[in-house]
Amino acid sequence: MGGVTNKLIEVGNLASKNDATYLDILKTVEESHFTTIRALIDVKEQSALIAQIKGLFNEIEDLLKGITYIKELSNRTMDLLVSFGERLSTTIVTYTLQSRGINAEFVDARDIIKTNNNFGFAEVDFDKTNPLIVSKLSSNKIVY
Numbered sequence: 001m002g003g004v005t006n007k008l009i010e011v012g013n014l015a016s017k018n019d020a021t022y023l024d025i026l027k028t029v030e031e032s033h034f035t036t037i038r039a040l041i042d043v044k045e046q047s048a049l050i051a052q053i054k055g056l057f058n059e060i061e062d063l064l065k066g067i068t069y070i071k072e073l074s075n076r077t078m079d080l081l082v083s084f085g086e087r088l089s090t091t092i093v094t095y096t097l098q099s100r101g102i103n104a105e106f107v108d109a110r111d112i113i114k115t116n117n118n119f120g121f122a123e124v125d126f127d128k129t130n131p132l133i134v135s136k137l138s139s140n141k142i143v144y
Contacts, residue, residue: 004029004085008060012081015064016073022064030057033088040096049095053088060084075120083110112136 007029014022033053037046063081067073073081090106097104112132115122 004032004088005082008082008085009078011064012067012073012078015067016071018068018071023061026057026060026064030054033057033092036092040092041099045099049092052091052095056084056088056091079119079122107136 007025011022011025011029014025030053034050037049037053041049060081063077067077086109094104094106112129114125114128114132116125
């Protein structure tokens with residue numbers, strides 16, 4: 001799944017210039033994720049994961065459509081856009097582990113890692129983050 005962050009940055013920049021080619025690039029990234037799912041997950045168990053991943057790509061498309069409307073890509077919006085790369089991959093990894101009988105749980109990093117508002121260059125607020133991580137890791141599941 002390498003290069004997804006770079007592709008998300010690219011589509012964000014294209015969308016901010018109202019360059020519709022971002023849609024073709026995004027479809028390529030989406031198909032790459034579906035190909036990975038088909039390679040990792042038994043065909044009878046793919047539909048739920050494909051639906052989840054499609055939902056995330058719908059969110060990306062909505063975000064990019066907004067970027068085309070305002071013709072602007074702020075650091076905050078870019079941070080949100082690139083966050084989808086990790087959210088997509090961790091969703092697939094978690095589901096794959098679960099499908100193989102491993103007691104894994106998806107954790108959205110946005111729920112446990114807290115930062116300042118310096119978008120594009122945010123720093124972790126460890127006083128807020130550490131207790132959240134400890135609390136989450138105290139469960140009996142493997143967390144990704």
